[in-house]
Amino acid sequence: MEEVKEGDNESNGEKKNASNSEKKKIIAIFNNFKTEILIEYCFGIYRFQNIDGELRPPNWKMKVYGIFIFFIYTIAFCWFMYFTPDAEASSEQSDIMTNLDNIPSFVVLFQYASLIVATNFFSSMNIRMITLLAEVDKTLQLEICTDFYKKMSSRLNKFLIFITISHVANGLMDLITVADRAWAITVFPLYFLQRFEVFIFCAYVIVVNGRLAVINNYLREFNQEQDKKNVTVFTVKDTKIKTEKSFNYIGRPSVRNMKIRDLATTYDNIGEICFMMNDVFNFQIFLTLVSAFVYIVITIWTSLSFYRATAYSANTLINNAIWCFNTICNVATMSFTCERLLISRNETRILVNKIIMNYDLPKTMRVQAKAFMELVEAWPLRIYVYDMFSIDIKLMLKFISVATTYLIVIIQISHFV
Numbered sequence: 001m002e003e004v005k006e007g008d009n010e011s012n013g014e015k016k017n018a019s020n021s022e023k024k025k026i027i028a029i030f031n032n033f034k035t036e037i038l039i040e041y042c043f044g045i046y047r048f049q050n051i052d053g054e055l056r057p058p059n060w061k062m063k064v065y066g067i068f069i070f071f072i073y074t075i076a077f078c079w080f081m082y083f084t085p086d087a088e089a090s091s092e093q094s095d096i097m098t099n100l101d102n103i104p105s106f107v108v109l110f111q112y113a114s115l116i117v118a119t120n121f122f123s124s125m126n127i128r129m130i131t132l133l134a135e136v137d138k139t140l141q142l143e144i145c146t147d148f149y150k151k152m153s154s155r156l157n158k159f160l161i162f163i164t165i166s167h168v169a170n171g172l173m174d175l176i177t178v179a180d181r182a183w184a185i186t187v188f189p190l191y192f193l194q195r196f197e198v199f200i201f202c203a204y205v206i207v208v209n210g211r212l213a214v215i216n217n218y219l220r221e222f223n224q225e226q227d228k229k230n231v232t233v234f235t236v237k238d239t240k241i242k243t244e245k246s247f248n249y250i251g252r253p254s255v256r257n258m259k260i261r262d263l264a265t266t267y268d269n270i271g272e273i274c275f276m277m278n279d280v281f282n283f284q285i286f287l288t289l290v291s292a293f294v295y296i297v298i299t300i301w302t303s304l305s306f307y308r309a310t311a312y313s314a315n316t317l318i319n320n321a322i323w324c325f326n327t328i329c330n331v332a333t334m335s336f337t338c339e340r341l342l343i344s345r346n347e348t349r350i351l352v353n354k355i356i357m358n359y360d361l362p363k364t365m366r367v368q369a370k371a372f373m374e375l376v377e378a379w380p381l382r383i384y385v386y387d388m389f390s391i392d393i394k395l396m397l398k399f400i401s402v403a404t405t406y407l408i409v410i411i412q413i414s415h416f417v
Contacts, residue, residue, distance in 0.1 A: 021138065022134050022135075022138065023052075023053035023054065024053070025133075025134040025137045025138060025142075026053055026054075026055060026130060026131065026134045027050070027053050028137075028149045029130055029133050029134060029137070029149075029207075030050050030055070030130065031149070031153065032149060032153045032156060032207065033156075033203065035156075035157060035160060036156070036160065036196075036199075036200055036203060039196060040196075040200075043066075043069065043112075043189075044065055044066030044067070044068070044069035044070055045066060045115060045116060045119050046058035046062040046063070046066060046119060046120075047119050047122075047123060047126040048123055048126055048127050048130075049062070055127045055130055055131070056127070057123040057127070058119075058120070058123060063120055066116050066119075067116065070112065070113060073112075073189075073190075076186055077105075077109060077186060077187075077190070080183045080186045081102060081105075081183070100298050100301065100302060101298065101299075101302045103294060104291060104298055104299070105187055105190065107287070107290065107291045107294055107295075108187075108190050108191060108193075109190060110287070111194060111197075111284065111287040111291060112190060112193060112194075114283060114284070115193075115197065115284060118280075118283060118284070122279070122280045125276050125279060125280055126280060128276060129204070129273050129276050129277060132269045132272060132273050133207065133208075133211070133273065135269055136211050136266050136269050136270060136273075137211070139262055139263075139265065139269075140211065140214050140215070140218075140249075141249070142214065148210075148214075152206075152207065152210055155206065156203050156206065159199060159202070159203070159206075160199060163195055163196065163199050164192075166326070167188075167191070167192050167195055167326075170322060170323065170326060171184070171185075171188045173319055173322065174188070174319065176315075177315035177316055177318070177319045178316070178319070194288065194330070195326075198288060198330045198333060198334060199333075201277075201281045201284065201285065201334065202333055202334060204277050204281075205277070205337045205338060205340075205341055205383075206337065208270055208273055208277070208341065209337075209340055209341045209344050211270060212267075212270055212341070212344045212345065212348065212381075213344055215263055215266060215267060215270075215348060216344060216347050216348055216351060218249040218250060218263060219250075219348070219351035219352065219355070220351055221248055221250075222248065222249075222250040222355070223351060223355065223358075226253070226358060229360075249263075250263075253360075253362055253365055254362060254365075255364050256364075257362070257364075257365060258368065260355065260368035260369055260372060261368045261371070261372075263372065264368065264371055264372035264375050267348070267372065267375050267376065267379065268375050268379070270379070270381070271375065271378070271379025271381060272379075274341075274379065274381050274383070275379075277383070278384060281383075282384075282385065282386060285334065285383075285385050285391065286385050288330060288331070288334070289331065289385065289399070291327075292327045292328065292330055292331050292399070293399070293402070293403065295323075295324070295327050296324050296327060296328070296403050297403070297406050297407075297410065299320050299323065299324055300324070300410055301410050302320075303316075303317055303320050303321075304410070304411070328399075328400070328403075331395070331396060331399050332396050334391050334395075335391060335392060335393050335395050335396040336393065338382075338383050338390075338391040338392055339392045339393045341383075342380075342381065342382060345376065345380065345381045348376055349373070349376050352369050352372045352373050352376060353373065355369040356369045356370055356373060
């Protein structure tokens with residue numbers, strides 16, 4: 001009986017150590033997004049809350065606070081839009097053009113409202129993504145890479161600082177060139193939130209791509225070790241001892257080696273994370289694309305109308321051109337970030353195929369590699385927008401093509417109006 005109790009105590013101790021290790025990894029991942037989460041809190045957006053290393057859904061107080069912030073901002077938004085006279089509006093400018101100029105702001109406001117609602121529905125899925133990332137980190141033994149989380153956090157913070165500085169520069173230009181400064185200050189946080197949510201989506205993709213890069217490094221290191229065995233090298237000069245910074249995760253080939261299976265399981269978790277990430281950000285990506293297209297088309301149309309007026313301002317046209325460029329940059333950022341993930345996935349496919357074609361390896365390891373290849377084919381890691389089109393470099397080209405086509409149509413119509 002005493003031996004059974006001692007065995008139970010040992011198993012309980014192992015479970016506690018495993019749970020503590022998982023909590024540490026969850027905290028490390030949470031700290032990577034800590035700055036971004038705090039910024040979302042300021043806008044009343046709560047994906048989850050961290051309580052002693054455990055992620056939980058937001059409570060009702062957080063949800064009420066988020067709705068309250070949106071309600072206050074909507075009042076200020078409508079007040080400055082309808083009850084404050086526009087200093088730039090001239091007698092030559094029709095009410096239709098004025099209302100058209102306000103449509104992009106309403107689209108972004110609707111995106112803000114949908115974001116608050118969506119985070120409440122997808123809180124469990126957001127928590128599941130972080131939990132799966134912790135499982136991936138545990139399998140990849142990222143605790144050996146002491147600076148992995150620091151590099152990831154530094155990379156995301158640099159990205160965030162660049163976005164913030166560029167948006168502040170655009171806001172200052174608005175204050176200089178636009179007469180209605182109250183309205184410029186009102187929409188400043190709204191468009192910053194839109195750009196910030198694009199960054200949040202890209203941050204998730206970057207984090208996933210970082211884990212996939214680690215898998216590729218492990219596979220590449222294993223393939224290089226096997227290539228060295230098949231090549232005989234004769235050295236003429238004295239050899240120098242080199243410090244090996246790479247980590248041979250897979251190890252030596254053997255019948256009992258199951259590390260490739262572990263990497264395949266990790267890739268399966270990454271594929272599941274991408275699938276959930278697609279569900280969480282699906283509607284936001286769609287609204288970002290719609291908002292970008294509507295903003296560019298309407299801004300160009302209204303700018304042509306202002307240009308034909310006698311009291312047009314060149315500064316306003318330059319400001320509109322800069323904002324259109326920034327809107328296109330939102331689409332370009334998503335496209336290039338997802339394209340890099342697809343490139344990493346193709347690299348994984350090549351490295352796994354190289355293991356399959358290496359007939360000097362044990363049959364069990366090649367069978368594991370074949371199962372890995374099936375998972376690579378099953379999880380393409382491609383982000384779709386409601387199964388209509390995928391987010392990659394081709395989307396950027398399609399977006400520019402469609403926007404250019406509508407620009408030509410608008411220019412032709414403007415000659416008859």
